[in-house]
Amino acid sequence: MEKSWFVYAWVVFAALFVLHLTWAAKRRRLTRMVSYPVMALGMLLLSFGLHGRGASVQACPIGNAFEILGFVTWSLVLLYLVIGPVFRVSLLGLFTSGLAVLLGAVALLVPGLDSAYDVSAAVRSRWVELHASMAVFSYGAFALLGVLSAMHLIQHYALHSKRTSAFYQLLSSLLHTERVAVGVLIVGVFFLSSALFVGSFDWMYLEGDIPASKWVWACGVWAGYVFLLAMRLLHRIKGVRFAWAGLVMWVLALLALIPVDHARRDHPPVDSEQTVSFKQEGDSR
Amino acid sequence: MKGNVDMIGGPVLVLASLNHRLADIAAREDLRHRLELAGLMNGSALGDEVMESVMIDTCNRWELYVRLKNLSHVASMVERLKGVLGPASGPSSVDDGKWVLLQGPEVVRHLNALCVGLDSQMIGETEIFGQVKQAFADACARGTAGPCLHRVFQKAFHVAKYLRSQTSIGKGQVSIGSVSVDLATRVFGDLAPCRVLVVGSGEVGNLAAQSLRLRGVGHLVFTGRNAARVALLAAESGGSVCDFCELESQLWKSDIVISCTSAPGRIITCDMLRENADRRRENPVFLIDLAVPRDIDPDASELDQVFLYNLDDVSSIANENMSVRRAEIAYCREYVDSKARRVWDDLVRRMPDAVAD
Secondary structure (H helix, E strand, C coil), X not given: CHHHHXXXXXXXXXXHHHHHHHHHHCCXXXXXXXXXXXXXHHHHHHHHHHHHHHHHHCCCCCCCHHHHHHHHHHHXXXXXXXXXXXXXXXXXXXXXXXXXXXXXXXXXXXXXXXXXXXXXXXXCCHHHHHHHHHHHHHHHHHHHHHHHHHHHHHHHHHHHCCCCCHHHHHCCXXXXXXXXXXXXXHHHHHHHHHHHHHHHHHHHHHCCXXXXXXXXXXXXXXXXXXXXXHHHHCCCCCHHHHHHHHHHXXXXXXXXXXXXXXXXXXXXXXXXXXXXXXXXXXXXX | CCCCCCCCCCCEEEEEEEECCCCCHHHHHHHHHHHHHCCCCCCCCCCCCEEEEEEEECXXXXXXXXXXXXXXXXXXXXXXXXXXXXXXXXXXXXXXXXXXXXXXXXXXXXXXXXXXXXXXXXXXXXXXXXXXXXXXXXXXXXXXXXXXXXXXXXXXXXXXXXXXXXXXXXXXXXXXXXXXXXXXXXXXXXXXXXXXXXXXXXXXXXXXXXXXXXXXXXXXXXXXXXXHHHHHHHHHHCCEECCHHHHXXXXXXXXXXXXXXXCCCCCECHHHHHHHHHHCCCCCXXXXXXXXXCCECHXXXXXXXXXXXXXXXXXXXXXXXXXXXXXXXXHHHHHXXXXXXXXXXXXXXXXXXXXXX
């Protein structure tokens, strides 16, 4: 039943995306009076779906790729609804709804993503849950960073190649998108750092039972984003290079989920307590 | 007379319009002087037969919207205006008139078209809308705008707002100055903290600088080989002046550079800009080269964070935007006509006071 909520949410995001595109084709921005409520409705439907899953597993629903994509979409939309009214990035709704549609399409249409997992593994530790949910939330922030980076690159391309179509004129300025992107990067790094900090307690408790490759990938993603933030704050990387880095890092972060998931599968549980630990950690990425 | 219609009831609404279509700038100057002498520029000489009036006075037009007590007063008003402005223009006359008189629904239609920008030299320009609103506000403050003109003007504002927001009639910039501002806004967003360097004393460059100033640019610096002329421009624009030999050192401090000199060769080279990029910590720089021959090395557009537009680029954007606006004219005229008819029918119903003596 809860999967229906995911489908409804996807339909709402798709409708909003089409609405945005239609208005952009008419050389106009869709009013925020429409964009925000519709986006909030999509998020509400997604929340019902995630809540239903959470009630089933008695934990944060991030046990398989389908749920992780759902959670990432949820945090992406939440951040959009928070930063959208504050920073007013033009056409951000178009791109955010577009990414939400893409993530939803992958989650719903790619077979095998919503595979069954050990429900008992998900209920072991509240700390592990906190770690996992913060890590996935940071992925939402990085997704939004990717969206802003894409918008920056499009505007940069349009200005360099002297494109004058109304769509490019509707996009926010280069400096504004970059400024907001830096803010979103700080939020993402904060949540991912906090997630790793909380997760490290669990790691110390289990003493090496968590596969090293998982830690390498997780810390690699974290280090990549921290490095990017440091370079930007030191003015070492800016503009189009910062945007490319934000986009590439997001793709790498998504790809890092694959080895992290494999690391979990390659380390079969020794006893029930460890089964709980491995599954929970693996699912958290 | 143009637009002379048989009014069956309704208020006696008359418009006298002296505008850029009928009179060139010299004629407009002469006629404005005559209007001033006749006491019509400030409306003080309008007679008792005038119930309501609004006067619009801009560089391109002088228009007097009046509601008269009854139809018989129209002829006396026309005679009076002819005495000041000469013969009126019209389809059946010899057409040497410099002004036009419209009546009834034609007045409503003209005002709607005027607010939308259909009657402007530059189709769809927004300035006229503000000027009409200001003229109406002034009339309200003087107490000369009554219920009839109030309704006509408010409805015209609604039509203008609708068409400006729902069509492309006012979209895109159509002058070199405003296109430059638009492009700079796409790079920097808020222009207030930007520093603008104007190189040379060419008129087009100066116009672009003025547009940037109007959009809130806080710091304008002028430089050029003709120090006296540069100083004059800086004084007019409220900017500062720097010596032409300081160009290179000024370049890296500037976010926007407008170059419009008559120099035979390049005065801003790729190397200068490449060196700049390091000193500017990769902050973007927007260059507008309005000179012919060009002042800035065209290869500079290949550099990262450097956005270079020349006169052809800016002009083609302005022309493209204008063609988009032109494509909307037919729809806007149709909409304006239909709304004017409705407003007039409504006025006839509410104010059936047009009575021929």
